[in-house]
Amino acid sequence: MPPIRARSRLVTRLFAPLGLLLLAACAGIPVQEMSDARQAIQAAEEAGAAEHAPAALRNAKRLLTSAERKLQRQAYSSARADAREARQHAAEALRSSRRFEP
Numbered sequence: 044m045p046p047i048r049a050r051s052r053l054v055t056r057l058f059a060p061l062g063l064l065l066l067a068a069c070a071g072i073p074v075q076e077m078s079d080a081r082q083a084i085q086a087a088e089e090a091g092a093a094e095h096a097p098a099a100l101r102n103a104k105r106l107l108t109s110a111e112r113k114l115q116r117q118a119y120s121s122a123r124a125d126a127r128e129a130r131q132h133a134a135e136a137l138r139s140s141r142r143f144e145p
Contacts, residue, residue, distance in 0.1 A: 076130070077107075084100070084103050100136040
């Protein structure tokens with residue numbers, strides 16, 4: 044076997060498991076994203092978002108509920124996207140609410 048081909052196989056054998064490990068990490072349950080979204084919604088609620096930014100808070104809660112349903116169906120990538128978007132809407136609601144603080 045030529046040396047180049049041997050090196051190529053060696054590299055493949057070494058890095059293929061690493062690639063699979065990275066891929067598995069990306070496809071895993073979005074625990075951190077879900078937690079971040081829940082905390083952001085709670086912070087927005089505590090800052091009075093229900094009164095000052097109801098639409099943004101409603102959207103955040105709707106997206107979190109959607110993410111939870113997708114988790115049940117093991118649609119992790121889609122659940123992760125919804126959770127991230129929920130966090131963004133909650134952050135928007137929080138910013139809006141803070142404008143009204145004394």
